[in-house]
Amino acid sequence: xxxxxxxxxxxxxxxxxxxxxxxxxxxxxxxxxxxxxxxxxxxxxxxxxxxxxxxxxxxxxxxxxxxxxxxxxxxxxxxxxxxxxxxxxxxxxxxxxxxxxxxxxxxxxxxxxxxxxxxxxxxxxxxxxxxxxxxxxxxxxxxxxxxxxxxxxxxxxxxxxxxxxxxxxxxxxxxxxxxxxxxxxxxxxxxxxxxxxxxxxxxxxxxxxxxxxxxxxxxxxxxxxxxxxxxxxxxxxxxxxxxxxxxxxxxxxxxxxxxxxxxxxxxxxxxxxxxxxxxxxxxxxxxxxxxxxxxxxxxxxxxxxxxxxxxxxxxxxxxxxxxxxxxxxxxxxxxxxxxxxxxxxxxxxxxxxxxxxxxxxxxxxxxxxxxxxxxxxxxxxxxxxxxxxxxxxxxxxxxxxxxxxxxxxxxxxxxxxxxxxxxxxxxxxxxxxxxxxxxxxxxxxxxxxxxxxxxxxxxxxxxxxxxxxxxxxxxx
Amino acid sequence: xxxxxxxxxxxxxxxxxxxxxxxxxxxxxxxxxxxxxxxxxxxxxxxxxxxxxxxxxxxxxxxxxxxxxxxxxxxxxxxxxxxxxxxxxxxxxxxxxxxxxxxxxxxxxxxxxxxxxxxxxxxxxxxxxxxxxxxxxxxxxxxxxxxxxxxxxxxxxxxxxxxxxxxxxxxxxxxxxxxxxxxxxxxxxxxxxxxxxxxxxxxxxxxxxxxxxxxxxxxxxxxxxxxxxxxxxxxxxxxxxxxxxxxxxxxxxxxxxxxxxxxxxxxxxxxxxxxxxxxxxxxxxxxxxxxxxxxxxxxxxxxxxxxxxxxxxxxxxxxxxxxxxxxxxxxxxxxxxxxxxxxxxxxxxxxxxxxxxxxxxxxxxxxxxxxxxxxxxxxxxxxxxxxxxxxxxxxxxxxxxxxxxxxxxxxxxxxxxxxxxxxxxxxxxxxxxxxxxxxxxxxxxxxxxxxxxxxxxxxxxxxxxxxx
Numbered sequence: 001x002x003x004x005x006x007x008x009x010x011x012x013x014x015x016x017x018x019x020x021x022x023x024x025x026x027x028x029x030x031x032x033x034x035x036x037x038x039x040x041x042x043x044x045x046x047x048x049x050x051x052x053x054x055x056x057x058x059x060x061x062x063x064x065x066x067x068x069x070x071x072x073x074x075x076x077x078x079x080x081x082x083x084x085x086x087x088x089x090x091x092x093x094x095x096x097x098x099x100x101x102x103x104x105x106x107x108x109x110x111x112x113x114x115x116x117x118x119x120x121x122x123x124x125x126x127x128x129x130x131x132x133x134x135x136x137x138x139x140x141x142x143x144x145x146x147x148x149x150x151x152x153x154x155x156x157x158x159x160x161x162x163x164x165x166x167x168x169x170x171x172x173x174x175x176x177x178x179x180x181x182x183x184x185x186x187x188x189x190x191x192x193x194x195x196x197x198x199x200x201x202x203x204x205x206x207x208x209x210x211x212x213x214x215x216x217x218x219x220x221x222x223x224x225x226x227x228x229x230x231x232x233x234x235x236x237x238x239x240x241x242x243x244x245x246x247x248x249x250x251x252x253x254x255x256x257x258x259x260x261x262x263x264x265x266x267x268x269x270x271x272x273x274x275x276x277x278x279x280x281x282x283x284x285x286x287x288x289x290x291x292x293x294x295x296x297x298x299x300x301x302x303x304x305x306x307x308x309x310x311x312x313x314x315x316x317x318x319x320x321x322x323x324x325x326x327x328x329x330x331x332x333x334x335x336x337x338x339x340x341x342x343x344x345x346x347x348x349x350x351x352x353x354x355x356x357x358x359x360x361x362x363x364x365x366x367x368x369x370x371x372x373x374x375x376x377x378x379x380x381x382x383x384x385x386x387x388x389x390x391x392x393x394x395x396x397x398x399x400x401x402x403x404x405x406x407x408x409x410x411x412x413x414x415x416x417x418x419x420x421x422x423x424x425x426x427x428x429x430x431x432x433x434x435x436x437x438x439x440x441x442x443x444x445x446x447x448x449x450x451x452x453x454x455x456x457x458x459x460x461x462x463x464x465x466x467x468x469x470x471x472x473x474x475x476x
Numbered sequence: 477x478x479x480x481x482x483x484x485x486x487x488x489x490x491x492x493x494x495x496x497x498x499x500x501x502x503x504x505x506x507x508x509x510x511x512x513x514x515x516x517x518x519x520x521x522x523x524x525x526x527x528x529x530x531x532x533x534x535x536x537x538x539x540x541x542x543x544x545x546x547x548x549x550x551x552x553x554x555x556x557x558x559x560x561x562x563x564x565x566x567x568x569x570x571x572x573x574x575x576x577x578x579x580x581x582x583x584x585x586x587x588x589x590x591x592x593x594x595x596x597x598x599x600x601x602x603x604x605x606x607x608x609x610x611x612x613x614x615x616x617x618x619x620x621x622x623x624x625x626x627x628x629x630x631x632x633x634x635x636x637x638x639x640x641x642x643x644x645x646x647x648x649x650x651x652x653x654x655x656x657x658x659x660x661x662x663x664x665x666x667x668x669x670x671x672x673x674x675x676x677x678x679x680x681x682x683x684x685x686x687x688x689x690x691x692x693x694x695x696x697x698x699x700x701x702x703x704x705x706x707x708x709x710x711x712x713x714x715x716x717x718x719x720x721x722x723x724x725x726x727x728x729x730x731x732x733x734x735x736x737x738x739x740x741x742x743x744x745x746x747x748x749x750x751x752x753x754x755x756x757x758x759x760x761x762x763x764x765x766x767x768x769x770x771x772x773x774x775x776x777x778x779x780x781x782x783x784x785x786x787x788x789x790x791x792x793x794x795x796x797x798x799x800x801x802x803x804x805x806x807x808x809x810x811x812x813x814x815x816x817x818x819x820x821x822x823x824x825x826x827x828x829x830x831x832x833x834x835x836x837x838x839x840x841x842x843x844x845x846x847x848x849x850x851x852x853x854x855x856x857x858x859x860x861x862x863x864x865x866x867x868x869x870x871x872x873x874x875x876x877x878x879x880x881x882x883x884x885x886x887x888x889x890x891x892x893x894x895x896x897x898x899x900x901x902x903x904x905x906x907x908x909x910x911x912x913x914x915x916x917x918x919x920x921x922x923x924x925x926x927x928x929x930x931x932x933x934x935x936x937x938x939x940x941x942x943x944x
Binding site: 045272273277 | 536537538544546551554556557558560655656657658659660662663664690691692693694770771773774776777778780782783784793797817820821822823825829
C-alpha cells in the first residue's frame with residue numbers, strides 16, 4: 001500500500017494593511033467589526049486596490065520555495081454565497097497565479113526529498129461566523145465578524161508528493177520555519193495564520209488507487225498528522241475489504257478524534273471564476289524580482305549547512321539551532337562574543353530550549369550576554385557548573401544578569417584562602433585526634449575537615465581549593 | 477430664467493439663491509417629471525469655483541448620509557457611509573447636490589421604466605420615457621430642475637437619455653473618471669459622465685470629476701485640458717460613418733434624415749465624411765449582453781440580506797437568500813443575473829463569456845484602426861426617438877436600442893451625444909466617438925455641431941416647455 005498526500009495551505013501574511021484596503025491586517029482578537037471599512041465590508045460602490053506589500057511578500061515566499069515567478073499575473077473572482085463573504089465573491093488568482101512550479105526539500109531519513117509545489121497564489125481571507133450556541137445546526141442565529149475580511153493570504157498547493165502523515169507534518173513544520181525566516185507570516189496554526197487542507201488517497205499493491213478524500217479542520221501540526229493517520233487507516237481498511245471510500249470532503253473532529261463527512265461530490269460548487277475587472281493585471285519586472293531575491297535572508301537549510309561547516313557542531317545541533325531565525329541569531333551572537341560553539345550549543349539545546357518549552361515561549365527572552373556571562377562565571381570558577389544550571393531558570397524568568405543573582409543569593413563560591421585556612425585550623429584545634437589519625441596514614445579523615453569547611457560556608461567553598469588547603473595544613 | 481441656466485451662465489450670477497431656485501423648480505416639476513428619488517433639503521453653501529450651483533446625481537452614486545437606492549427595493553433604505561469620489565469632487569468645487577435622480581434598477585434599462593419606485597417622464601412629452609438608465613438625470617436637466625447632472629453609462633445610459641431628452645450626455649474614456657462610489661453594474665464598462673445643457677458645461681464638469689483616484693485602480697493619470705481647443709472647429713477633420721448604421725432596419729426614418737443633415741453640415745464646416753465598414757459592430761449588442769450580465773451577476777451578489785439593504789426573514793440561510801433576492805430585485809435585474817450566472821458557469825464559460833471577450837477585442841481593434849485614420853466615428857445616438865411609456869415590452873427590442881452606444885463601452889472609448897434637431901417634435905441626438913483619451917477632441921467636435929446646428933439658437937440647444 002502506498003499513501004499519496006497533497007496539501008493546500010493558506011498562509012496569512014503579516015502585512016500592515018489588508019489585501020485591498022487600508023484597514024490594519026492585524027485583526028487577531030480585536031473587538032468584532034472594528035477593523036473594517038467600505039471596501040472590506042463590500043459596501044455598494046466600493047472598489048479594491050492592491051496592497052503592494054502583499055505582492056512583495058508573495059514573491060518572497062515564492063522565491064524561497066524555488067518557484068517560477070510570473071511577470072504577468074491577474075486577479076479573478078470566485079463567486080459563492082456565504083455570510084462571511086461580504087461581496088459574494090472572493091478575490092483570488094485562478095487563471096494566472098503569481099507563481100508556479102516550485103519545490104521544498106525535506107530530509108527523510110538519510111536522503112533529501114523534493115516536494116514539488118504546483119502553484120502559489122494570492123487571495124483575500126473571509127470573515128468569521130459566530131453561531132449562537134455551539135453547533136451550527138442548532139444555532140438560533142449567527143453573528144458575522146468582518147474583521148478578517150480582506151486579510152491577505154497566499155495559497156500554496158503541493159503536488160501529491162507526500163507519502164505519509166508524518167511527512168505531511170514535517171513538510172508543514174519546514175514551511176512554517178521558512179515563512180518565519182522570511183518574516184511574511186507568524187505561521188501560527190492555532191491562531192489560523194497557517195491553515196492546511198489535505199488530499200489523501202492510497203494505492204494498493206495491484207496499483208489500484210482509492211478515491212481521493214479531502215480533509216479539513218486540522219488546526220495544529222499534531223492534528224494534521226493524527227487526522228491523516230486516521231484517514232489513511234480508514235482508506236486502507238476499505239481497500240482491504242475490497243471496497244473503496246467515497247470521494248468527499250471530511251473534517252477532523254476534535255472530540256471523537258476521527259474524521260467526519262462534510263460534503264459529498266454532488267455538492268461540489270461551480271465558482272464561476274472570471275477576471276476581476278476592478279483590478280488591472282499585476283505586472284512585475286525582472287529588476288523587481290532580483291531586488292527581492294537579494295533581500296532574502298539565509299534560509300534554514302543554508303544556515304544549517306553553514307553552522308555545521310563554520311562552527312564544527314553536529315548536524316543535529318545545527319538543525320535545532322536553525323529551527324527559528326531568532327534562535328539561530330541568538331546562537332551566533334553568543335558565539336561571536338564567546339567563541340565556544342559546542343559549549344554554547346549545549347547550553348541552548350538543553351537549558352534554554354527546556355525553559356522556552358516550559359514557558360511556551362517562542363521568542364528567546366534573554367540576551368546573548370546572559371548566557372555568555374554565565375559560562376564565564378563557570379570558567380572562572382566563581383560558580384560550579386551545577387550551580388550555574390540551577391541558576392538558569394531564574395535568569396530565564398527574571399532576565400537578571402547571572403552576576404547579580406550570584407550576589408543576591410550569596411551564591412558566590414568561597415575562594416578566599418585565608419577564610420578556608422582559618423576554618424580548617426579551627427577544626428584541627430578542636431579535633432587533634434583526627435589530625436593524628438590523618439598523619440598516621442588514615443587519609444580518609446580528610447573528608448571530615450572538608451566537610452567542616454562546607455558546613456561553615458553553607459557549601460559555598462570551592463571544593464578543589466578546600467581539598468588542597470586541608471591537605472597542605474594536615475601534612476604540615 | 478433658472479431653467480435654462482448652464483454652469484457657465486451661473487458663473488456670472490449671484491449664486492446664493494440658486495439652490496433655492498432649483499428647489500422651487502423641483503417642487504413645481506416633480507409631479508410631472510418624477511426625476512428624483514430623493515430631494516435633499518438642507519444645502520450647505522460651499523465655497524469654491526462653482527459655489528452654489530445646483531447639480532443632480534444619479535441614485536447609483538453614493539452620497540454619505542443620503543439614501544442611495546439604485547432604484548431598487550433591495551437598497552430602498554440604504555444610507556452609504558461614504559461619498560463617491562465624484563461627489564467629493566463636486567462638493568470640493570462648491571457644487572450643491574440637490575437630489576438623487578431616478579434610473580432603471582441598477583442602471584439596467586433604457587427607459588427608466590424599470591425603476592422599482594416609479595417611471596420618470598420625458599420633459600418634451602410626459603407620456604413618453606426619458607430614456608435610460610440615467611433618465612432621471614436627463615429629465616432633471618432638460619426639464620430645468622437643475623443646472624447639470626451626473627449619470628453613469630454602461631452601454632449608453634448617459635448618451636441615450638441625453639439624446640431622448642435633447643441635452644448633452646458625455647461618456648468619458650474608461651479610466652478617466654473614478655468609479656469609486658458608483659454602485660457597480662458591469663465594472664469593465666461602467667463610467668460616470670455629465671449630462672448638461674451645453675457641450676462646454678460637459679467639459680467643465682469633466683475637469684472637475686476626472687483624474688486618477690487612489691481608490692479606483694482602473695483610473696489613469698492623464699492631464700487633459702477639456703476646454704482648450706473647444707472653439708477651434710472641425711475644419712480639416714475626417715469623420716468615419718459606419719455603413720452598418722444604414723443596414724440597421726429599426727433605424728427611425730426621421731432620425732436617419734437628421735443624421736444625414738448633420739453629416740452635410742460637417743462637410744460644410746470643412747470636415748470630410750468617409751463611409752467605412754466595422755464588421756464586428758453588428759455583434760456589439762450580443763457581446764454586450766453576455767459581458768454586462770456576467771459582471772452584473774457577480775457585482776450584485778453582495779445584496780444578500782446579510783449586511784445592509786432588504787432582508788426577508790426566512791428559516792435557514794438559503795431560503796433567506798432566495799426570498800430576499802426574489803423580492804428585492806425586479807424582473808429585469810433577475811433576468812440579467814440569471815443570464816450572467818449561466819454564461820459564467822464552468823460548462824459555458826468558453827462558449828459565451830470567453831468568446832464574447834474575444835469578439836470584444838476584435839471590435840476594439842476594428843474601432844481603433846478606423847480611428848487611427850479618422851478623427852471620429854459618427855452615428856445617431858439612438859436609432860429611435862423617445863417612445864411612449866409601456867410601449868416597448870419585449871426585452872430584445874430594448875437591448876437592440878444599444879446598438880450604436882454599446883461599442884464605445886466595450887472599447888473604452890469616449891463618446892458624446894449632442895442634440896441635433898427634432899423628429900416629430902422629439903429630440904434626436906448625434907453620437908461622436910473617438911480614440912481613448914481624445915476626450916477633448918470629442919467635445920470640440922460636439923461643440924462645433926452645437927454651435928452651427930440650425931436647430932439651435934446662438935449655439936444654445938433648445939429646451940422644452942413643460943406644462944406643470
